[in-house]
Amino acid sequence: xxxxxxxxxxxxxxxxxxxxxxxxxxxxxxxxxxxxxxxxxxxxxxxxxxxxxxxxxxxxxxxxxxxxxxxxxxxxxxxxxxxxxxxxxxxxxxxxxxxxxxxxxxxxxxxxxxxxxxxxxxxxxxxxxxxxxxxxxxxxxxxxxxxxxxxxxxxxxxxxxxxxxxx
Numbered sequence: 001x002x003x004x005x006x007x008x009x010x011x012x013x014x015x016x017x018x019x020x021x022x023x024x025x026x027x028x029x030x031x032x033x034x035x036x037x038x039x040x041x042x043x044x045x046x047x048x049x050x051x052x053x054x055x056x057x058x059x060x061x062x063x064x065x066x067x068x069x070x071x072x073x074x075x076x077x078x079x080x081x082x083x084x085x086x087x088x089x090x091x092x093x094x095x096x097x098x099x100x101x102x103x104x105x106x107x108x109x110x111x112x113x114x115x116x117x118x119x120x121x122x123x124x125x126x127x128x129x130x131x132x133x134x135x136x137x138x139x140x141x142x143x144x145x146x147x148x149x150x151x152x153x154x155x156x157x158x159x160x161x162x163x164x165x166x167x
Contacts, residue, residue, distance in 0.1 A: 093118045096141050097165060104133040117146055117166025127159050134163075142167050 019027060094113045097120060101108045106129055109121040122130065127150075137143040147164035 093141075093143060093165065093167065097137065097143070100137060100141070101133060104136065105129055106133055114164070117164050118143075120161075120163040120165060122159075122161045122163075124153060124155070124158050125161060127157055130159065130161060137165065 019030065022030065094111050097118055098108060098111050101111075101120075106122060106125050109123045110119075111121075112119045130150075134145060138145075143165045144167070145163060146166050147162075149162040151160040153160055
């Protein structure tokens, strides 16, 4: 540090001498301008980024608190749902798929239990009904689509599909 001060000393002395040679009015104006510039530099280089960071952190904290509050309120309900799904008698997936397919207005060509789930073939199915049925199977029965192949048919809005569903 002293090496730097030794090298800067002649320049600082020269600047101080020039400042002292200025009229008092100019010295005050230069001092005021220097103070203003220091405040502006502090404001834009330190305060604004720090303030933006604090705002982001506060928003994140509020989000985390809301999430924690939501989880705390719904913990028991989620626990009961998991318990009811695991403790209730398991229905045969193939029969559930066949009955819910009929209820959804779909004509299932073939339903075949397999080692990796249940395979389902649909020759002609309205696409929107198929989507609604798959969402219903997921939400009500806990069946997930593991594999799907959908082909367009000549009729608009009607598809041919192969599905593999499992829990």
